[in-house]
Amino acid sequence: MAESIDKQARIQVIGDPIEELPTSIDRVDQWDIYKYPSVLVNVEPARQDEILLKIRSDELRRLQPVFCVSRSKMSDVLSDGYLEQMRHRIPSIIEKLSLLHKTPHPEPLDLLAWYCWPRSHFHLTPVWSAIYQKGYRYPLLDCLVGIEANLALMRAVEHHLLLPGKLIDRIRLCRNCQSGRLNYVDVCPECNSIDIHLKPGVHCFVCGYVDDQDVFIQSGVMKCPKCSTKLRHIGVDYDRPLERYSCYSCYIRFIEAVVKARCHDCGEVQSPDDLTVSTISEFQVGKLARQIALEGSHLLHLPLAWGAPITVDHLPWLLQWTSSNQNRYGGDNTVMLIWLSNLSEVKIDLGLLRVQERLKELVKRMQGIFRETDVVCQYSDDILILLLPHTSERVWEALRDRIASLSEVEGLDKLEVVVQVQALPVPEGKKAEDWLKEWISTVTHYDGDVS
Ligand SMILES: [Zn+2]
Ligand SMILES: [Zn+2]
Ligand SMILES: [Zn+2]
Incomplete structure (x- = not known):
């Protein structure tokens, strides 16, 4: 049984061999897709992501069926599944790949259609990482079309090649550079300084003077620095002002700090309401994919x-x-x-x-x-x-x-x-x-x- 799967589907193993597929290679460039149309990756997770990225960016091998033994950060988005799905997914992918009407120098949308149409399980899935400027990216798009990924996605949706699927997240981005690397910081409402402190204050009833409590304490006794009245009883001699915060830059006291979002990438300081809101979704195959796959370029x-x-x-x-x-x-x-x-x-x-x-x-x-x-x-x-x-x-x-x-x-x-x-x-x-x-x-x- 094990041997017949090997013959029928001809799967190359990269990494450690498994019981039913005892021969293996070590590197992507050793994989001969004409002899072995499909590949099973069996390496540790960090190296697996590297291999998957390499395969999906490789002009010769990017469309081929790729399966993994174990999960890694990129395995859900760049592979076609795992060992247990391999047997029934490979034949239909291989068959549909053979039907593609390929043209030399494909345009991004064509390439995307060639990739997604042969895969009935296809989902374009975003991945979050701190290294991405927006927080989320679609690694498959990055591999297939490179720097044109964002534009290609927009056009693919516009042309019904991809359909928005499950909503994954809603993010806020810098209005200036679209970065998601933002720091939310509370600042002084008067001078925007971040040097603000929560400080109890005192309001003298006799002369009306207001300041930080420290200023009123002299040799352990609470005394107004302005009118020198001893302040003994709260509610009678003094009370606490509502302004709980004190700014060390402009010395005002205030009730609530203002929250600002500061962009780590371009330095722009903006109010949270001014940030660009963007939704992040999965995408599924749309109708145009079939047309392109079977009839050639959409252009x-x-x-x-x-x-x-x-x-x-x-x-x-x-x-x-x-x-x-x-x-x-x-x-x-x-x-x-x-x-x-x-x-x-x-x-x-x-x-x-x-x-x-x-x-x-x-x-x-x-x-x-x-x-x-x-x-x-x-x-x-x-x-x-x-x-x-x-x-x-x-x-x-x-x-x-x-x-x-x-x-x-x-x-x-x-x-x-x-x-x-x-x-x-x-x-x-x-x-x-x-x-x-x-x-x-x-x-x-x-x-x-x-x-
Ligand atoms: Zn006073
Ligand atoms: Zn201030
Ligand atoms: Zn920015």
Whole structure:
């Protein structure tokens, strides 16, 4: 029995061999995934985490089934389970991995889909550690996509590749640098000094003087330092002021200290109410994962065959340059934004290949509307930015209507096309890049005027 599992699933052991799998290797780079598609890690916990991180970051081995004998900090988030789950999980992962439509140089979302779709047990789980600036991170994302992890997570959720699952925690972060390494400290409400002390005070009824009790005690007798009255009876000669605290920096007395959060990373001092609240969740596999896994990349490269296509990197420069020219020599120039507002839903409904087909058709029709001198840029998967030189308000109003009517054409009826225009120049003192970003975020969060 033991031998047949070995043959069928071909599992490589890293670390100490176990009874049913008697041969083993010592290092990740000795693991030949073509001979042994799966691996069982059997080492002490600290080394196990190192090995798991290495496997999931390794371009050749990162998607393979990985199991552990014992638990470690990272084993739940980076492995596929433990010895007892190994037998029934391996066959389905291996089978689905063989169905993946892989492309060279995958984009982060593609890679994520290739990883999570073959695993029916998949959960993207956060791990807390003091070394992480925010407190929590998703080690699997860090391994698979590296520095783009946060952005990739945001986009994966936006595109229904990952769905938020169980809520794990709610955290507060520095408003300035998003660090979770904060110290909550009570300070003087007047001067913000932390040098404050709980000190009993005395209020003299005769002259009204208030100060720390120490000041009133002279040779063991309580005597007002101002009017020299001996204070014998509380409630008759004196009482205790409500201000229990004393500040050693500005010497005021006060009732309650103020709590401030000081960021260990950037030094920003803020009130707890000003901290950024952020929720930390687990994530599950969403619908788009299947589409990407079986049909290839989720990125739709529009076949922009007309006008002068340029890349996103050059767009702000061009807008700035056109604006400067316009400021100096006059004329009319217009920027047009075309947003396919429900593209991610349509992708899930129709599948990537059919969406790509329809977009090709859409672009072909657009081609008939624009001129050779118009500049076109695929700003993102679902946004096109066009620069229409020498175009006045009257012309672009007409264009806008014609583009909006494109989606009424058969086969594109599900696609919602939002068209917005802005006249150049970019306002004085504003960077074209910021101006463009602001505009795009206003439009894409805007739910009126959907043509
Ligand atoms: Zn007094
Ligand atoms: Zn003070
Ligand atoms: Zn900070």
